[in-house]
Amino acid sequence: MSIFKRVSNIFRSKVNTALDSVENPVELLDQKVRDMEESLNKAKISSAQILGNVHETKKKMEAAEAEVKDYDEKVKLALSKGNEELAKKALERKLDAEKRFNSLKATYADAQKKADAIKDKLRDLDTEIEKTRKYRDEAAARYTNAEANEKVNEILANVSTSSNKINLDDIERKIQKKESYAEGLADLKTPSLDDEFEKLNEINLDEELKKYKENN
Numbered sequence: 001m002s003i004f005k006r007v008s009n010i011f012r013s014k015v016n017t018a019l020d021s022v023e024n025p026v027e028l029l030d031q032k033v034r035d036m037e038e039s040l041n042k043a044k045i046s047s048a049q050i051l052g053n054v055h056e057t058k059k060k061m062e063a064a065e066a067e068v069k070d071y072d073e074k075v076k077l078a079l080s081k082g083n084e085e086l087a088k089k090a091l092e093r094k095l096d097a098e099k100r101f102n103s104l105k106a107t108y109a110d111a112q113k114k115a116d117a118i119k120d121k122l123r124d125l126d127t128e129i130e131k132t133r134k135y136r137d138e139a140a141a142r143y144t145n146a147e148a149n150e151k152v153n154e155i156l157a158n159v160s161t162s163s164n165k166i167n168l169d170d171i172e173r174k175i176q177k178k179e180s181y182a183e184g185l186a187d188l189k190t191p192s193l194d195d196e197f198e199k200l201n202e203i204n205l206d207e208e209l210k211k212y213k214e215n216n
Helices: 003-021 025-080 084-160 168-187 193-200 205-215
Strands: none
Touching (some): 025 084
16 A cells, blocks of 8 residues: 555544544644644655655666766777777676666666656645645634624524513503502501691691782
């Protein structure tokens, strides 16, 4: 199983587990980003060895190619000097170098193909992380707004509930009942001795007006 397949399985496993235990989806997204970044770093470290081998193979291939050219020149030089024995030895070295070069060339082509695939996967994972980061920021704003709306709606629901409504008619009836009760008590009140004397001292305006007319 490739490292990228393992990373994908780890993500799914962690997300499914987290969904069962985390109430806040933003916290889940934060954890997802951290997990993806950690997995990307591990993938880069693992891929570095493969990419390093590609560079090493390329250097060996180039060295073998240079060796082929070098011995080819030596074969020509030996022949030009009439030394066929030396030319054979140089040719043997050249053929050996060509064999190594062709083998390294095939190895390098295959390794380069795999390296390119790894780089593409790393870029895809990096892009996915960036998309997740952006979605996390958007989700955080939406979640915060949803929480605020929920609280506002709860307050409005409590304010508008019938149990909290003030019934003015009931209050008016209670006040009128209290007033009537007070008036009833006043009717039942027995005048005191002081009240009776005070009543004697009250001025009768009609009599006073009559006296005023008679004297003027």
